[in-house]
Amino acid sequence: MERHFNLVIIGAGPAGCTASLYASRAGLSTLLLDNGAPGGKLIKTFEIANYPGVPTQSGVDLAMKMFEQATSFGALYEYGDVMEVTEDKVVKLSDGQEIKADAIILATGTKERLLHIPGEQENIGRGVSFCAVCDGAFFKDKDVVVIGGGNSALEESLYLTKFANVTIVIRRDVFRAEKSIQEQVESNDKIKIIKKHIPKEILSENGKVSGIVLENVDTKETQILSCSGIFPYVGQDPMTQSIQKLGICDQRGYVIVDNNMETKIKGIYAAGDVIQKDLRQVVTATNDGAIAAQHIFHELSK
Ligand code: NAP
Numbered sequence: 052m053e054r055h056f057n058l059v060i061i062g063a064g065p066a067g068c069t070a071s072l073y074a075s076r077a078g079l080s081t082l083l084l085d086n087g088a089p090g091g092k093l094i095k096t097f098e099i100a101n102y103p104g105v106p107t108q109s110g111v112d113l114a115m116k117m118f119e120q121a122t123s124f125g126a127l128y129e130y131g132d133v134m135e136v137t138e139d140k141v142v143k144l145s146d147g148q149e150i151k152a153d154a155i156i157l158a159t160g161t162k163e164r165l166l167h168i169p170g171e172q173e174n175i176g177r178g179v180s181f182c183a184v185c186d187g188a189f190f191k192d193k194d195v196v197v198i199g200g201g202n203s204a205l206e207e208s209l210y211l212t213k214f215a216n217v218t219i220v221i222r223r224d225v226f227r228a229e230k231s232i233q234e235q236v237e238s239n240d241k242i243k244i245i246k247k248h249i250p251k252e253i254l255s256e257n258g259k260v261s262g263i264v265l266e267n268v269d270t271k272e273t274q275i276l277s278c279s280g281i282f283p284y285v286g287q288d289p290m291t292q293s294i295q296k297l298g299i300c301d302q303r304g305y306v307i308v309d310n311n312m313e314t315k316i317k318g319i320y321a322a323g324d325v326i327q328k329d330l331r332q333v334v335t336a337t338n339d340g341a342i343a344a345q346h347i348f349h350e351l352s353k
Contacts, residue, residue, distance in 0.1 A: 056082045058347055059142050059152040061133050061293070064091020065114075065333045066323025067158035068121035069340030075126035077348040082150065083121060084131030084142070090114025091160050092324070093333065095182045097210035102333050110184065113333075133293045140318050154347040157294060157306060157321040158340060161287030161331075166198065170253030171283075178260025179253060179281050183207035186280070190215040195280035196263055198250050200226035204284035205236050211282070212241040218276065220245045222268060245276075253281055289325045301327050312343035320347065 058074045060067045063085035074081045088094055096110030105113065122128050132145040136157065142150045163181040165171060171179055180186040184207075193215050197208045200221035205228040208217045219236065224246045226233050236242050245265065251273060252264040262277045289304045299314040299321075301307055305328075306314060306321035313320050322339035324331045 053149050053151055054082075055151045056080045056127075057153045057351055058082070058156065058344070059084065059150055059154075060156045060158055061085075061131075061136070061142065062091065062158035062160055062290075062323070062325075063089035063118060063121070063128065064158060064160050064323060064336065065093060065117060066160075066325075066336040066340040066343075067091070067156065068117040069337040070156050070158060070322060070344040071121040071126040071128075071340075072124065073341050073344035074347065075121075075124040077344070079344075079348060079351065081126040082152075083126050083128045084133060084144075085128075086130065086132040089118040089121075089128065091158075091336075093117070095184050097184050097206065099333060117337075136293050136297065136319065138297060138316055138319075152318075153351055154318045154320065156312070156340070156343050156347070157291070157319070157325060158323045158336075159290040159293075160324040160336075161289050163283070164286045164288050166250055166253075166283045166285060168250055168252055170255060174253055174255050174260050174281075177255065177258055178279055179283070181283065183210050183282055187211050187214050190280045192216075193279040194218070194277065195282060196220060196276060196278045197282045197284060199284040199286070200228060201284060201286065202228045202232060204228070204282075205232045207282060207284060208242055209235055209239065212239055215280065216241055216243075218243045218245060218278070220248050220250065220263075220265060220276075222249045223247065248274075250281075250283075287324065287331075291325060294319075303327075310342075311346040312339050313346065318347075318350075 057079035058081045060083045071083045093110040093114035100107040135143040191214045195215045197219045248265040254262040320343040322343045323336035
């Protein structure tokens, strides 16, 4: 039998958890779905230092607190691998279930972008990792390379210095990350920085990463850097596979919403990193989730 909820939220990161908290407190029957551990990108983040009112703490701890609160007012949390969301608000899961909702919030976030260079795909889990928090400890006293100059690359590089010697490779001669993180990186003697180089190939020996080929963007000269681990942090892509047919995304794949977080399809909302916006932070994700849930409550109360 097809199940029915006032609200189905897809994705249990900060946006989804906050929407779940607001909707269930307001009395909406709420189902929170995720196809992985709850917490979204928070559980892959070493420390969060910019969530107001919460002194610096581990991403996992903050995620667990958000998740507990999200389900403490009656919202149901389930594993769910969502294949498709339809215009008439049916959520189709990979196990064949179809769940009907009065409203849906897509809070699926983003996934790490690949480098798309030879040697990357086959070495994922063999030295190539997209999660310093998960895999950093495997590289104790080893040399690792972080690719990228954004907040993620620099924050995770700082975390990796607990275990490894880190070389950060950036393609320009300036970082994209916030100044305060740059300063910490530049003053850390376990971090070396190589500017104006791009990764060309990941090398391996005996089934494990052994190095990376870098190309100088000006001279096109190449060099091999020996290392055991490679952490690409070169940006994110939105996770919107389940809504591809709805035509609600911009050219880069981010969901277009109005001020209420509603898409052009009535009753279908999006919140958090997956939407088109300038500032992707935990605090903006929770903000989006609250706005979406509150608007849904008002619409369904009419
Ligand atoms: P990002 O800010 O887009 O940075 C991506 C980095 O990768 C840039 O330095 C970029 O270089 C580089 N890059 C992209 N493609 C590359 C390629 N093919 N080869 C080599 N380098 C490449 O991505 P992010 O760090 O994942 O952050 C995503 C969003 O989350 C941002 O809005 C960020 O501010 C936010 N965030 C915030 C925090 C925080 O506030 N604590 C923490 C993490 C993330 P160029 O600079 O040359 O383009």
